Amino acid sequence: MINIIMNGLEVRAEEGWSILDTAKFYGIEIPTLCYNEGLSVYGGCRLCLVEIGETPKTKLVSSCTYPVHKGLVVHTDTQRVIRTRRMMIELMLAIAPNSKTIQDLASKFGVKQCRFKVRNEECVLCGLCVRMCREQMGGKAIGFQNRGYKRRISTPFDMRSEECRLCGGCMYICPACQLRCHGPDPDTTVCNACLQMDPTCLDYYEELQCWMYDAGRCGTCVKEGPEKETKEKAGHK
Amino acid sequence: MNAETQKIKSFIEKHDSKKQALISILQDIQGEYNYLPAEALRFVSQTLGIPLIDIISVATFYRSFSLEPKGEHMVTVCMGTACHVRGGPKILEEFERKLGIESGETTEDKQFSLETVACLGCCAIGPVVVVDGNYYSHTNIRKVGSILKTYHKKEKENEQPQEN
Incomplete structure (x- = not known):
């Protein structure tokens, strides 16, 4: 067993666990997109970023690929982490705006606008x-x-x-190929969210x-x- | 087994049929044909036991490999910062006009391929143009014609003895 500090709490993780595994075990939510329990970790979507280390020497790492070690200090929801996550969602939104998964993430994290040129490539290369x-x-x-x-x-x-x-x-x-979100209705400006889903x-x-x-x-x-x-x-x- | 497969087989055997030697094998094939033929890649995939898609991933990752046939002569125009400010884009334009192709394409007679590169590391002698590994320093628009002519000439010299 390894003792680590997660969000100020001392938690115990098993050898070989990643930060994400530990967080899941203790019910701390970390958003993911390219992670799937049945598949190997990839660390491509950068949504599961967490801040490790103590101030002022902290750094962002992807929690799905980072194994826990003794004395690790993790923060899963600092300002920096949330800012970076929102940026990642915004970038992915520009590539695949019709993806329900990404739209859901955007609304969950309060990403209300996309400042980038919409590319409609329908693939975020999550692998x-x-x-x-x-x-x-x-x-x-x-x-x-x-x-x-x-x-x-x-x-x-x-x-x-x-x-x-x-x-x-x-x-x-x-995540881009599943249900397609058609966004707000131009006539009513009400999203009607999931009524407009196209299977x-x-x-x-x-x-x-x-x-x-x-x-x-x-x-x-x-x-x-x-x-x-x-x-x-x-x-x- | 035909001659072509035999040749590719010899490339593979040269590297002891090792999976790790994939890039070296691809380099040998690229050196022989000037591109990577689909059939050759399929054969390599079968012989080494590497999935075809992995070979394609490697072949498309590196710019020195090409899946399309390349021309006899490779014209590379430097577009690094130093060459760029000294007129690299104009030289590229001149090449494009003279050869009648866009950057990244090959002439119809398969003589010349035109490419750009970010930096060749010899900024002091820029703008630089490289043709088949020969470096041309301090190039300008007027030199473009003569550079191409030397390679056209080489073709003719090579052809003449065959005709006789």
Whole structure:
């Protein structure tokens, strides 16, 4: 057992636990996005940031990847931590504004505006799908490609991977691909929040980041109908 | 097993078929073909037992690897701060006009590929242009034509003996 100080309380953690594990054990809430109990830790979303060390020498670390050690001093909700978390949410919001998960996080943390250019990329590179495919589904169909601002997730050569079994695990776990939030109604300005939720992914394939390359077959994402055709044609131009 | 696969197999065996040697193997393939052919990557994936997507991740991460065929000659224009203020962008523009391609593209006859680089570490002799590892210092717009001409010439010299 290791004794650490969390938010001023002395708590005991087991060897090998991360700060996040310890916080969960004691019921201290730390928000996460790229963390999933069944998958390896990634530390990509930076939402679980906590402040460690004593003033004035504190630093921010991702609690999901940081293992506890003797004499560790952790603060999970200081001004600095909350400010940084809000910034991360704002940045993710700019990339995937239609994600229900991220919208929920934004309202929870009081992020009311997004100062960045909205990019609508529908992928925050949390890597959940990659780890899901690899660790739980035993496939190695998708992975990260390129780097820097060009970094993206795809299959080899952007074609249907030979290893893909169409299990849909990537779609199941994706925080941007789940229910899509349509935001406030422009007529009433009332959000009506979850009444406006659309269970389908997208109307047409062009915008769909589906690595199964089998548009419409599963029927989850792509709506059938005349609307789809016209939009597809427009997309090809 | 055809000649191409045999060649790639020899590259892999050169590095004792080790997984850790992936980058070296990819460098050898890139050196041979000037790009990484899809078939070669599939073969490497099967032989080394590395998932194809991991090889693609490595190949797309480093700029020295290319999945698209590159030209015979690699023209690199420095866009670092020092070269930039001394007219790097204008030199790049001149190359783009002379070759008829944008930065990052390859000419249709597969002779030249044009790229930019952030800094080559020799700011004192900037603006710098590198063609096939040869450094051209203090370049300006007027020198662009003559630089390209030397490489066009080399092509012709190489071709002539074959014709005779």
